[in-house]
Amino acid sequence: MSSKRDRFRIHPRRGANCGRVDQLRHRRREDEIALRKEKRDWILNSKRFRYDEPGNEISEQEVVEAAQSLIKGCDNCIEKLQLLRRAFSQGSLYIDAFFSIDNVLPCLVQLFTGPCSDVQLEAAWCLTNISAGMHHHTTAVAKAAAPYLITYLSSSNHLLQDQSAWAIGNLAGDSKQCQDLLHSQGAVSPLINLLQSPVPSVIQSASFALANLARESPHIQRTMLDENILVNILPYLSFDNDSLDILCELGWVLTYLTASSEYVDELVTTGLLMQLVGLLVTFAAEDPNNGQAITPLLRAVGNICAGEDAYSLQAINNPNLLSSLNAFLHSKHRHIIKETLWVLSNMAAVVDAASQILVSELLPSITALLVSTFDIRLEVVYLLCNLGSHSTYHCSKLVPLSILPQLVPLLKSSDLESLSLGLYFSEMMCRLTPESAHQFEECGGIGFLEGLEYHSNEAIRTQANKMLETYFLLGDDQEDVEIN
Template identity: 25%
Template sequence: MVFQIKSLIRYLRVNFAYIQRNAAWALTNCACSPHEICYKIIQYDDLEALVECAAETDGETRDQVFWALGNIALDCPTCQEMVQSSAALPLMIDVLISPMFIRSKWIRNLIWALSQIIRGGIRTLDIMFVRAALTGLRPVLYLEDSKIKMDAIWAILLLIMLVIDAVLQTPALLERLIELLAEKRTMRAALRALGNLVAGNDAQTQAVLNAGLLPRMMELFGPMMPINQKHEIMWILSNIAAGSQRQIDLLFETNDIVEILIGTFYNDDHRIRKEIGWTVINALTGASENRSRWLCASNVLSIVPHVLNMHAEHDLIERTLDAIELLIEKQINYFFILENYQIMEALRQIAQNQNNCYDMHIKMWYGRSQEGVPQLQQRLVLDVVWVVPGDIRKYYLQPKAFYMFSEDLQQDEAFQN
């Protein structure tokens, strides 16, 4: 096999398209072989030969080379890093932005290979190439081929992890991603890309909201939507709720949002319930005083006692405790609303549980008077007192989080060869 691979490398440098194409085809198949064989391609400097061949050829030969590079990058993390460190990506991007390439029948393999090479993120790509890649990928999103569009969206998603602003500054790219929510095959990829944009800073999140994400996304939401897509949407909502007060207002100004959150919470799986819990608790923690009153007057508080019963979600429960404390600090009368929604009862059950791991936060006490809290209220409800270590306590929302490429995406159609 060593001799064959070395021979194929020599054939790549023969200035005859038929020989080069067949050598690239053979190496593409070698890259699908066990790791030991694929790794020998790198050992014998085949990456350099492949890139040189792609730079000097076009059409089917160059297309076959790009396919080989994508397969090599898929083999293992080390192989992917070696491809990323080569001149392959700048060359691919240069081809992608060629004015006539968008009409080429060879575009599919280039987009696919590009998404494989940068899969999982890449920190070594110069911002100049990132911007060029986004410019080249944008027109691909207008093609009729759903598979190519899906691969292009995943590539954009990976570039988002490098620099969100470059995506937002690419003309019409954000708006097109929102439009692609309406297409069945591209919806999940578009949701993931838009979700990672929303996970940026407040200004970046606001830019996505200004483009009309919320009404469009929630217009498409429905009970028959696949679980994975529902989960993506609720993850996006939880990140919006972790934003500024204006963003929380925009979220709850969306038509029927409270009814959607409540109805989905009671009818879907644990992952979705958890994201809805984060949405509500983030909003209760970060909302303005007026929005806090609005939230307490809505039925959204009915979710909170159920969140407190998600015993495995310790971070979410701790944030819920913080949110309840903040509400009571804002307005003591919220205490009675919380009691009406059985939230205080849920807190008592946590405090009285022998396995309670939240002792740093709460303790039960009887009969002692606390300034500003009526004695009768304490006696009737076994008032919850917050134990705060130190004099200062900061309140943090659930951190906005990017979705990385882990096992849940390895089965996605977009990443299959």
């Protein structure tokens, strides 16, 4: 069983039923999608406040009074809006105080759409920070102001474009309901157009909005591709210190676009994979600890390599990729290490790629991570299973590393995934490299297997018993010989 994970694709064992393999592949893909939804462990937040210069502390009563002043039509409107935008960035408590005044949001939207550009900008900033609040705050803004925010994306005022794009990013980051509303109202096309803006902050805000719109939304991703988003993204895929902030945002756009297997082939034909690989190689040489940029790029490459075998082979054809991935395994950022292991795991599901990894400088770096944190160790085990599962030759390359003594303790894990991986790796080593059975026995593996004979999980019980019967229990005739 060699597996790609999207996070996993099953490579059939000898004699495995192909239908079963397809089922496992589909199930692993669905499990991983569900896991991503649960963890949502992206480096970038889905919603962001836009902060102002620090000022005096603001009370809830001041927010209420400012809101009441807007309703009445005060002369110092800009001053009140500036107070409110600072207050909203301090948390939902202040946004709730604002909403305690009847009809205050329609009043704010009216100021946003009014004739005074200075007032428009301040009102837009307020809408941006309200939309970064709780779900009910965001949906209120979406219903009241989304069409106007989308309209102003095409404004000639760069400041208003920037603020509107940021607010739309917050709306899109809230829920599928908001994503679909923005999509139906035509937000995608003007946001993509903003990627050609001469103003970096506008491009960055538009990229943030596009990333949140693309998140787990295949139909919106389809619209983006139809609107030629790749043509506008590819020019930014280079190592340029002046545009790294933009690259970080666009990296997440690519992560979401590549997460759907439906679009991977289309994306690879544009040359995206090799451009991403080349960019990772550059980062490894120039800035290997830039987690904000490297993490989404690794995720996108891993997504692509979870597809056709040819994509992993295409990636590994870059002679500097494996050494670059080795550099990332020594990163000070845990998430870079984890994503690197995942990329390697998907590549290792391809026999030729696994062969290259096994003779590279990567193995010591990989096995050294077996003493790392739980999630990192799990990624290492997935990778080792993929590397060894192709043949006796591949598995034999792992024997001198004495991995079994470090993994046998997984057989007493209460975590079902860890336990299953430990069993699979142990069985694989014993089956493909006979000397491993002795090593397994020496480190107490038989006792662990016996402890699993009555495990509550049927698959675990069956696999443990099969290992005992196949590799460690003597038949009656053999026992008589031993006694004599």
